[in-house]
Amino acid sequence: MQTKYSHLDIPSPCYVCDEALLEANLQLMQHVQEEAGVDIILALKGYSMWSTFDLVSQYLKGATASSVWEAKLAKAVKGEVHAYSPAYKQKDIDELCEIVHHLSFNSLNQFNAYKVQAKAKGVSIGLRVNPENQEADTPLYDPCSPGSRLGILKEQLAGQDLSDVEGFHVHNLCECDSFATARTLDAIEEKFADYLGELKWLNLGGGHLMTKKGYDIEHLIASLKAFKVKFPHLRIIMEPGSAVAWQAGDLICEVVDIVENQDQILILDISATAHMPDVLEMPYRPMITHSGQPNEKAYTYKIGGNSCLAGDVIEPYSFDAPLNIGDKLVFEDMLHYTMVKTTFFNGVEHPSIGIIRKSGEFELVKSFTYEEFKARLS
Numbered sequence: 001m002q003t004k005y006s007h008l009d010i011p012s013p014c015y016v017c018d019e020a021l022l023e024a025n026l027q028l029m030q031h032v033q034e035e036a037g038v039d040i041i042l043a044l045k046g047y048s049m050w051s052t053f054d055l056v057s058q059y060l061k062g063a064t065a066s067s068v069w070e071a072k073l074a075k076a077v078k079g080e081v082h083a084y085s086p087a088y089k090q091k092d093i094d095e096l097c098e099i100v101h102h103l104s105f106n107s108l109n110q111f112n113a114y115k116v117q118a119k120a121k122g123v124s125i126g127l128r129v130n131p132e133n134q135e136a137d138t139p140l141y142d143p144c145s146p147g148s149r150l151g152i153l154k155e156q157l158a159g160q161d162l163s164d165v166e167g168f169h170v171h172n173l174c175e176c177d178s179f180a181t182a183r184t185l186d187a188i189e190e191k192f193a194d195y196l197g198e199l200k201w202l203n204l205g206g207g208h209l210m211t212k213k214g215y216d217i218e219h220l221i222a223s224l225k226a227f228k229v230k231f232p233h234l235r236i237i238m239e240p241g242s243a244v245a246w247q248a249g250d251l252i253c254e255v256v257d258i259v260e261n262q263d264q265i266l267i268l269d270i271s272a273t274a275h276m277p278d279v280l281e282m283p284y285r286p287m288i289t290h291s292g293q294p295n296e297k298a299y300t301y302k303i304g305g306n307s308c309l310a311g312d313v314i315e316p317y318s319f320d321a322p323l324n325i326g327d328k329l330v331f332e333d334m335l336h337y338t339m340v341k342t343t344f345f346n347g348v349e350h351p352s353i354g355i356i357r358k359s360g361e362f363e364l365v366k367s368f369t370y371e372e373f374k375a376r377l378s
Helices: 019-036 050-057 068-077 090-096 108-120 178-196 217-230 370-375
Strands: 014-018 062-065 080-084 102-105 124-128 167-169 201-203 235-238 249-261 263-268 299-304 313-319 328-331 352-356 362-366
Touching (some): 014 019, 050 068, 050 352, 167 178
Parallel strands (some): 014 352, 124 167, 201 235
Antiparallel strands (some): 299 313, 352 362
């Protein structure tokens, strides 16, 4: 089956970043920064393809990390380094205080334990607060679900000495629209207005899917500007992950076998559980180029991964023509929350990583070896 990549010598399997599409996303985010007067940084938890960081650095203000290792990588974005984690060990703080500009704590226990050390190193201290405003559709990704371990509640701040706190960090969105951001801003003002006057910055976290087709960019800008009118002293920071790489690249794979058991099942040289786990965890049905819903087109197939996990299966897709062993398939929009979550489960061949440069040429930037698989364990 012909794909948009058929004219290029791309190995299978392979994640392929389209440099021009990535830059278009970054340019849109730059527009938001300029028009709304906010700063956008890259959330490495969603997209960590560091071979593109020179390009990212031209548009975004830095990166945000969820761990010491991510913080070390975040320096490659050549801007500010921010960090947040549900909990830090002492050794984490020792390293982070030498790397980061902003450090947000998830609890008052952690804040009180490490604030003196962080302040002594000139780090801007923040608290992760919970606005109790649920916007995420999937419970697995909802930081504001009842009983959440993420963020400090309003009532827990009462009577606390927050004199060393310079910012609040809020994250409650997951691939949400501008109206969810506006509701979140309202919730922040409702719950934390008494504190905002004493702060220097407010981090609105990620989940702002501003690069998705149909997203109301002008409404987002207007909402942010309206909030800044109320709190003009606050520096507003946003840290999308998915939006940076949204629809900017795909995962190419190959049909290795076709088996039959009630349905015809394609066995691919990739694994959903190992190479695109959100498909099973979220769950969602990824788009395959030139495919349709089951029975919409003439030939319907279930999709099976090349691991021994029985559930490494994606429900059926249909195609105009029969597929054959050796055909290539393209899973679309596979850069965010894929590469960062992959595993070497079963020793299944890990997809290579490549970039289609703006010139149209393909560059293979990474292929994986047995030695890397072996080095994961001892």
